[in-house]
Amino acid sequence: MSSERIEAALRPYVENGHLPGAVALRARGAEVDVACVGVRDLGTGVPMTRDTLFRIASLTKPLVAAVALMLVEDGTLALDKPVDEWLPELAGRPVLRELGAELDDVVPLARPITVQHVLTYTHGYGAVMAPPGTYPVQERIEALQLGPGADPEPFSRDEWMARLGTLPLLHQPGEGWSYHGGGEILGALLQRATGLSLETLLHERLFEPLGMRDTSYACIDPERLATAYRPGMSGELEVCAEPEGRWSPPLRVSGATGLISTVDDCLAFGRMLLDGGGGLLSDGSVAQMTTDRLTAQQKAAAMWLPGFWDGWGWGFGGAVATGREVPGPAAGSYGWTGGTGTACYTDLRGGRVGVLLTQREMTSPMPDAYANAFWEAF
Structure with missing residues (x-):
């Protein structure tokens, strides 16, 4: 698969105004395809680039679980x-x-x-x-x-x-x-x-060993940070968090949300899982983390989306695809989505990592059409 195929899947959503822009990545082994479409900011027109910084929201959860x-x-x-x-x-x-x-x-x-x-x-x-x-x-x-x-x-x-x-x-x-x-x-x-701050702990135990230099709770380079948008009443995108807004840095460091990152830093985390922990975790811990830990009874009692558990489970800090959704991550994939319009899944059976980063606030827990288009191309 080429970066052109990913770009072709996402570009219509930029052209029709649904997305400001996006950076998407698909990796298998040394082969990495990256597509950058649209802009970081609709006002300035600065284009998306591979090193654009995104608020990854709930993609924070799997990273904290790994630590x-x-x-x-x-x-x-x-x-x-x-x-x-x-x-x-x-x-x-x-x-x-x-x-x-x-x-x-x-x-x-x-x-x-x-x-x-x-x-x-x-x-x-x-x-x-x-x-x-x-x-x-x-x-x-x-x-x-x-x-x-x-x-x-x-x-x-x-x-x-x-x-x-x-x-x-x-x-x-x-x-x-x-x-x-x-x-x-x-x-x-x-x-x-x-006895350490969460940010210090994540940097020492995860970000620095994996070379995730751009991942932090505080934005390291505001000029690279994409503006966050949400759909307004008319359907047009409106700013919900500018680079100097309330999420940069967050009001409170959280284990659930708040990190800023890039597609390549997300890829580094996925590769660590594919590498059996990459020397940071044992094979056994990776298996525990990325396996569905919930019983049928727990799922039945869960307050969540109707039908979600038909194809998904929950490991440590993230979701596990238990059955292939079309479109969607392959069965056996581990990861999650973020409410700012982000997704990162590691296909442990197929040896692949998929990352999709944009800054269009989700209006529903269900995947948006642009995410479905990415996974179809993936």
Whole structure:
């Protein structure tokens, strides 16, 4: 496959105004195809280039999970160990009797939250996928500014954990699945377990060894940072975060979102997985991370998209394709998408890495047409 084929798949979405621009990559072994279409900024017309910086949003989650497994391997953490030692805010928290219950209608915790619960997002906290105001706990999460996509006041990670610790769990640990919260909690866990900031930990254990020089929470070169857009009421793109906007740097370093990166840095991470950990992780840890860890019962209880689990599972910090979606990543692929319009999947069976980076805010968790076009070309 050539870069021209990728470009042909994406260019119509730039020409019709759906995308400002995109950089996409497909790699197998030493063969790397890259396509750059459109512009970084609609106002200046500066073209997309291979080294353009993107806010990768939830692609942060798999990177943080990989570092967590490094800490498991060196004995700092253990998968079956309760997190109470490091996150006392979560110790002994009560559990809602049912999702729609009042906040004081709770039952005792059946088991402590473990490191593995946090890595698999089965710990009991997360986004409530329902129309605003459907459930009392949902309103409380919004009031505390704990949900994904919030535009919060700049409070610290410790304050975030303190606020979370006032909530009951949505379900018993290990008996359901909830999105996003696991990444946030994991970031706090890694910081407290090591005594290092999350950014320092990621740089020392992952970015520097892999040569991911452009990946950081703070933008290293604003001139290369693409402007972030969202579709307006008329359908035309409008700026939602300029290079000097609130996401550069983020208000709070998070284990769930906030990193800035490039296609080549994402490729470096994918190649590490294909290389059995590349000396940073063992083969066994890579296998654990990239294998579906959820039971049928956990998927049935999950608050997520109807039908999603028919072709997908969840490993540590990212999704696992369990059946081929057409178009979509091949079965056995591991990775995730970001709400700013990003995607990175590693096809562990086929030895391939696919990266698609743009800055058009997603309006639905379902893949957009341009993403489908990329995976068809892939």
